[in-house]
Amino acid sequence: MRGKLLFLVGLAAGYVLGTRAGRERYEQIKKATRRLWNDPRVQHQVKQAEDFAKDKAPEVADFLAEGAKKVVNQVSGRPARAKASTTRPAAAKQSAASSTDTAK
Numbered sequence: 001m002r003g004k005l006l007f008l009v010g011l012a013a014g015y016v017l018g019t020r021a022g023r024e025r026y027e028q029i030k031k032a033t034r035r036l037w038n039d040p041r042v043q044h045q046v047k048q049a050e051d052f053a054k055d056k057a058p059e060v061a062d063f064l065a066e067g068a069k070k071v072v073n074q075v076s077g078r079p080a081r082a083k084a085s086t087t088r089p090a091a092a093k094q095s096a097a098s099s100t101d102t103a104k
Contacts (some may be wrong), residue, residue: 012033015029017030
């Protein structure tokens with residue numbers, strides 16, 4: 001679906017840029033495009049796409065960060081570490097700190 005939409009947009013842009021019909025035809029196309037863009041059904045779909053992107057952005061950012069870490073570890077030759085929990089309880093933090101203190 002996305003590929004078809006991009007193709008149609010490209011086709012329309014090519015027609016507008018390459019047309020020899022003159023300014024009048026350009027204005028007709030521009031008016032029709034503006035009318036289509038301002039159509040409530042189109043705007044509803046735009047809003048849904050924006051909401052979807054906002055909802056998925058944190059997941060995508062986490063996925064990309066994890067992928068980047070894996071690539072860095074592979075390139076540097078370090079073994080991949082297990083994903084650390086970001087919500088470690090305070091007791092676990094204290095026990096980890098005390099175990100490093102006793103090791104000295």
